[in-house]
Amino acid sequence: MWYIFMQGGYTTVKLQKENDKYIGNEFLQGIRDGSAIGIGYLSVSFTFGIAAVSSGLNWWQAFVVSLMNLTSAGQFAGITIMAALGTYLEMAVSQFVINLRYALMSISLSQKVDRDFGWQKKMILGFAVTDEIFAVAMSRKGEVSGRYFAGLTVLPLLGWNLGTLAGAVLGDILPKHIVSALGLAIYGMFIAIVVPVVKENKKIRIIVIFAVCISFCLYYLPGLKNISSGFAVIIASVTASGAGAWLFPVEEGEEVKG
Amino acid sequence: MNDFWIYVLVMFGVTYGVRVLPFMVFREKIKSRYIRSFLAYIPYTVLGAMTFPAVFYATGSLPGAMAGVFAALVLAYRGKGLFPVAVFASGTAFLAGWFFM
Incomplete structure (x- = not known):
């Protein structure tokens, strides 16, 4: 005892x-x-x-x-x-x-x-x-x-x-x-954060490429390029993440990390 | 004449509120699988959209910036850390910008 x-x-x-x-x-x-x-x-x-x-x-x-x-x-x-x-x-x-x-x-x-x-x-x-x-x-x-x-x-x-x-x-x-x-x-840092994850995870790769495409469109297309850069980031990220969540829902307990 | 302090307080109030209020309000774990997935993808899409195409106009020299982005992509792909990638991207952009001047 x-x-x-x-x-x-x-x-x-x-x-x-x-x-x-x-x-x-x-x-x-x-x-x-x-x-x-x-x-x-x-x-x-x-x-x-x-x-x-x-x-x-x-x-x-x-x-x-x-x-x-x-x-x-x-x-x-x-x-x-x-x-x-x-x-x-x-x-x-x-x-x-x-x-x-x-x-x-x-x-x-x-x-x-x-x-x-x-x-x-x-x-x-x-x-x-x-x-x-x-x-x-x-x-x-x-x-x-x-x-x-x-x-x-x-x-x-x-x-x-x-x-x-x-x-x-x-x-x-x-x-x-x-x-x-x-x-x-600062952009070098952004790239260093995203690339390793994009390299390992196919779902995130597709979603990030989608976000970047939207961002390019908002920047260059006539009519859309008057949108402020801050707002363009919101539109691109919300649209791509929304589509990603619908196409590739995360499993219970799954960590989204490369 | 607009007051510097009012400008700064407006900036602070909005930026602080946007950060802290959602942080404090959401206490329970979010159960919706859709929202959890959405939030899991947000950081990467935000960084992607913030970087491209703005990065090409960050230095005042398009060829310089493109060279810098290329260096950053290669180094990041090889698993280098944030700091070396940032330094080499800037260094490459500087040299290439100087070369193409």
Whole structure:
């Protein structure tokens, strides 16, 4: 009896320790997984900083925009509207349309987080739902914990804001050709996320090709090309995903991952 | 004169709301197989549609961007990580843009 109690106590302590170690690892693992995003954001936000200053904002205004939004397409549209002295309604509608995809991602993410991921954590960490952070979080095996997600946001937040600051302050020093070539970095990241999955999974391959075809049509066809880029992304992704869900419904418990 | 702070607060309010409200409202697991499938496919279709064809106009040099996209596709196909793909895509675009200038 005593022996069993001792054993039990020992096991509990051991489990507790392993649990602590595991929790620490979750946060660190998140930081590690977010490092590539952080570095990618550094260069993209650097170009944002340059663009913001050249469109007429002060360096600190460029910094504030990044600090409060953490979204590339939305921020680029935002500074364009500010420079054109657009209305506040125009600003609101453009942000809503361009960033509506985050709503879809947040719904997906809400299905993936563990039970301890309460509303307080969602209020704080939900701010950091971006295309890349979402994609990495979703590619994690099993459920996503608050600690992992918090770790995941650290370097992207740092990269995004420091990059903006550096771009805004130093913007005009770098030659124009280097700055414009860096604009490709964010798309390189998108490609690096999608291609491995598309390579492994035939269903996703078909659906992604369909989405890209729609996107091409919306960009080039007369009449359709007046649609804003944010709205075009929504139409293409919703149509292709809708068709994909109808043609290739996901099995119960099946992870859609390459 | 339009106020910078009002612009930024509008941006923040809309962007934050669009992200956080759906995150907080959906607590139960979604049971519909169609919706679960739809949401599973969304990240890849969003990234695909955001990348093409916008990527070709991202650098101001169409041949440069095309070379960069090609480099990114090849490296990603070979399983390289996000950072090397992004760096090599930019580097290739820079060199090709300079070459075709």
